[in-house]
Amino acid sequence: MSLSPGTRLGAYEILAAIGEGGMGQVFRARDTKLDRDVAIKILPEAFAHDADRLARFTREAKTLASLNHPHIAVSQWC
Numbered sequence: 001m002s003l004s005p006g007t008r009l010g011a012y013e014i015l016a017a018i019g020e021g022g023m024g025q026v027f028r029a030r031d032t033k034l035d036r037d038v039a040i041k042i043l044p045e046a047f048a049h050d051a052d053r054l055a056r057f058t059r060e061a062k063t064l065a066s067l068n069h070p071h072i073a074v075s076q077w078c
Contacts, residue, residue: 002025003017003025003027003042009029009040011031011032011033012029012030012031012032012038012040013029013030013032014027014028014029014040015027015028015029015030015037016028018039023041023043023047023053023056023057023060024041024042024043024044024047025041025042026039026040026041026042027039027040027041027042041057043057
């Protein structure tokens with residue numbers, strides 16, 4: 001799924017592509033409810049039915065969410 005600047009995903013507005021890798025694409029976005037910049041990772045459609053990939057993504061999100069440091073980004077899994 002390729003997103004262009006201005007695309008809305010719920011409360012998030014895509015600002016720019018940050019990178020792409022084996023697990024999907026990462027975009028810089030604006031959380032319009034909390035008025036802050038966030039990173040959003042979009043998994044490829046093919047992964048939607050791959051239990052192993054979804055489990056890996058969930059583990060990654062939970063690990064990031066457990067980190068608490070002023071110089072580390074906050075993760076929100078939805």
